[in-house]
Amino acid sequence: xxxxxxxxxxxxxxxxxxxxxxxxxxxxxxxxxxxxxxxxxxxxxxxxxxxxxxxxxxxxxxxxxxxxxxxxxxxxxxxxxxxxxxxxxxxxxxxxxxxxxxxxxxxxxxxxxxxxxxxxxxxxxxxxxxxxxxxxxxxxxxxxxxxxxxxxxxxxxxxxxxxxxxxxxxxxxxxxxxxxxxxxxxxxxxxxxxxxxxxxxxxxxxxxxxxxxxxxxxxxxxxxxxxxxxxxxxxxxxxxxxxxxxxxxxxxxxxxxxxxxxxxxxxxxxxxxxxxxxxxxxxxxxxxxxxxxxxxxxxxxxxxxxxxxxxxxxxxxxxxxxxxxxxxxxxxxxxxxxxxxxxxxxxxxxxxxxxxxxxxxxxxxxxxxxxxxxxxxxxxxxxxxxxxxxxxxxxxxxxxxxxxxxxxx
Amino acid sequence: xxxxxxxxxxxxxxxxxxxxxxxxxxxxxxxxxxxxxxxxxxxxxxxxxxxxxxxxxxxxxxxxxxxxxxxxxxxxxxxxxxxxxxxxxxxxxxxxxxxxxxxxxxxxxxxxxxxxxxxxxxxxxxxxxxxxxxxxxxxxxxxxxxxxxxxxxxxxxxxxxxxxxxxxxxxxxxxxxxxxxxxxxxxxxxxxxxxxxxxxxxxxxxxxxxxxxxxxxxxxxxxxxxxxxxxxxxxxxxxxxxxxxxxxxxxxxxxxx
Numbered sequence: 001x002x003x004x005x006x007x008x009x010x011x012x013x014x015x016x017x018x019x020x021x022x023x024x025x026x027x028x029x030x031x032x033x034x035x036x037x038x039x040x041x042x043x044x045x046x047x048x049x050x051x052x053x054x055x056x057x058x059x060x061x062x063x064x065x066x067x068x069x070x071x072x073x074x075x076x077x078x079x080x081x082x083x084x085x086x087x088x089x090x091x092x093x094x095x096x097x098x099x100x101x102x103x104x105x106x107x108x109x110x111x112x113x114x115x116x117x118x119x120x121x122x123x124x125x126x127x128x129x130x131x132x133x134x135x136x137x138x139x140x141x142x143x144x145x146x147x148x149x150x151x152x153x154x155x156x157x158x159x160x161x162x163x164x165x166x167x168x169x170x171x172x173x174x175x176x177x178x179x180x181x182x183x184x185x186x187x188x189x190x191x192x193x194x195x196x197x198x199x200x201x202x203x204x205x206x207x208x209x210x211x212x213x214x215x216x217x218x219x220x221x222x223x224x225x226x227x228x229x230x231x232x233x234x235x236x237x238x239x240x241x242x243x244x245x246x247x248x249x250x251x252x253x254x255x256x257x258x259x260x261x262x263x264x265x266x267x268x269x270x271x272x273x274x275x276x277x278x279x280x281x282x283x284x285x286x287x288x289x290x291x292x293x294x295x296x297x298x299x300x301x302x303x304x305x306x307x308x309x310x311x312x313x314x315x316x317x318x319x320x321x322x323x324x325x326x327x328x329x330x331x332x333x334x335x336x337x338x339x340x341x342x343x344x345x346x347x348x349x350x351x352x353x354x355x356x357x358x359x360x361x362x363x364x365x366x367x368x369x370x371x372x373x374x375x376x377x378x379x380x381x382x383x384x385x386x387x388x389x390x391x392x393x394x395x396x397x398x399x400x401x402x403x404x405x406x407x408x409x
Numbered sequence: 410x411x412x413x414x415x416x417x418x419x420x421x422x423x424x425x426x427x428x429x430x431x432x433x434x435x436x437x438x439x440x441x442x443x444x445x446x447x448x449x450x451x452x453x454x455x456x457x458x459x460x461x462x463x464x465x466x467x468x469x470x471x472x473x474x475x476x477x478x479x480x481x482x483x484x485x486x487x488x489x490x491x492x493x494x495x496x497x498x499x500x501x502x503x504x505x506x507x508x509x510x511x512x513x514x515x516x517x518x519x520x521x522x523x524x525x526x527x528x529x530x531x532x533x534x535x536x537x538x539x540x541x542x543x544x545x546x547x548x549x550x551x552x553x554x555x556x557x558x559x560x561x562x563x564x565x566x567x568x569x570x571x572x573x574x575x576x577x578x579x580x581x582x583x584x585x586x587x588x589x590x591x592x593x594x595x596x597x598x599x600x601x602x603x604x605x606x607x608x609x610x611x612x613x614x615x616x617x618x619x620x621x622x623x624x625x626x627x628x629x630x631x632x633x634x635x636x637x638x639x640x641x642x643x644x645x646x647x648x649x650x651x652x653x654x655x656x657x658x659x660x661x662x663x664x665x666x
Binding site for chain 1: 429465467468469472475476479482485488493511512513514516517518538539540541543544561562563564565566567568571577586589591603623
């Protein structure tokens with residue numbers, strides 16, 4: 001690699017000068033951790049004893065038979081503590097924060113999963129914790145706000161810009177440029193300035209390492225295809241890293257198609273014609289922006305995929321043809337979620353359901369001797385308000401109305 | 410050199426112990442108001458003005474300027490309109506104008522085109538807070554070629570080594586951020602600040618501009634003799650919001666009276 005933090009021409013560290021020394025210190029701590037085998041051992045032990053690692057790989061027998069094609073396996077990141085892959089990254093960064101001797105963590109969150117995971121880590125390690133969350137997402141993901149606050153974190157609703165994930169990232173940076181002496185910014189995904197993409201990818205690689213071993217053990221062969229949803233791209237990078245050195249495995253990233261990639265109401269940076277190269281939030285990647293370079297308002301039923309940029313590592317893999325990018329619409333996602341619940345008794349998050357939707361579109365036309373993996377990045381029961389709303393579920397509405405009336409009385 | 414020479418020449422004038430640089434967010438609340446505010450600033454002796462081309466993700470700015478960026482963009486202002494306005498200001502007023510913006514605006518416009526046009530307007534410098542020299546090889550080479558000063562930033566967290574590195578790339582003046590944080594919050598001037606400014610002086614032979622939280626005559630008086638340029642940003646934006654464009658002239662005049 002010509003320049004540290006670059007993946008092809010993507011990535012970099014476009015940071016304000018005031019953070020130069022902070023990033024220098026972070027890079028040194030990260031390099032030291034990578035070079036120290038006991039750090040990874042400590043990480044694995046923490047994930048085994050505090051979280052639920054290794055997470056299972058579940059054979060989706062009913063859906064495999066129903067679609068009549070490839071044998072479908074599901075990597076169960078929903079069974080990780082706090083219900084999503086986010087904990088993998090957060091716990092790793094927590095160990096790094098301890099090494100750096102900092103006492104406070106801040107984080108951005110979209111769907112709230114990264115915020116919950118960070119609040120959990122802060123509670124366990126005894127750090128102060130502030131979470132920045134777009135005002136719109138605070139409304140969409142109220143239960144996560146409740147848990148963050150219960151675990152002692154301060155949740156700050158962000159009212160600038162589009163009031164979503166990108167604005168929460170800006171606000172977290174504004175906090176960091178003031179408080180860098182005692183504060184670490186726990187970036188939630190494989191985006192932002194170097195070393196964050198590499199660091200988060202490293203911690204998330206635990207998914208792919210496990211999945212590779214498990215699929216060989218259970219199916220006796222490598223998968224033909226691996227599917228993962230892509231918001232910033234951390235769960236996808238996590239599972240893909242287990243198969244990047246096996247070119248016979250096709251990797252498929254699934255972006256939020258929203259109301260359709262031609263509708264303008266989506267968050268597909270790579271799977272639509274709407275993305276273009278840009279530099280924002282500290283890194284160079286493909287963004288959904290206008291001709292002047294102003295970021296667009298993105299849309300998805302899944303708050304965690306509703307983001308203007310995408311991992312520079314994934315953009316590079318996409319450009320080199322090593323990862324195929326597709327999109328799934330809100331409707332396809334709800335149908336896939338419905339089928340997964342009814343036929344397998346598994347409730348994927350709306351984000352994860354994008355990967356399921358794309359896999360279901362393709363599995364039927366594959367051979368029955370082929371195997372595929374869907375990375376289930378998180379569980380859907382935390383989305384109960386959003387999912388119930390998306391299904392326009394009458395009995396749920398009745399319950400909420402009654403509950404509301406009870407509180408009002 | 411062009412911008413540095415202008416600054417040195419201004420500082421050499423009688424009774425000019427410190428210069429003033431002000432900050433305008435283009436299109437906020439409108440280009441008409443910007444025009445009037447700039448006229449008042451120039452008539453009352455401001456030597457440099459940084460014109461911010463609004464961006465949807467102004468990461469290094471505080472709440473006032475963030476809101477100004479956002480509201481400007483809500484009027485559907487374009488980068489092209491901002492450039493044309495910059496040209497008009499350079500033609501109308503005989504002071505130094507700079508563009509301040511985030512790198513994506515320049516990147517999307519086309520870095521070479523941005524330099525070419527700015528040069529033809531007689532823009533004197535660029536301030537790009539999210540472009541450290543490590544990422545700005547092309548930008549810095551073009552700055553040399555087109556003789557537009559790339560203004561780099563010193564922060565209280567900058568080590569002496571870092572200051573020297575930055576100085577090797579910079580031209581015009583060094584923008585010394587008075588404290589950690591974002592624009593628009595109050596800065597306390599104390600011994601710690603004085604030792605920081607001493608480090609800045611040691612770090613570069615360029616003139617020093619001090620910005621972030623400078624809002625009053627007292628602040629400017631304090632900076633006189635320590636810095637070469639005082640930067641007034643959020644303070645005039647608040648003033649225009651509260652009292653209208655016509656309040657800007659007397660305020661600027663009062664800073665150095």
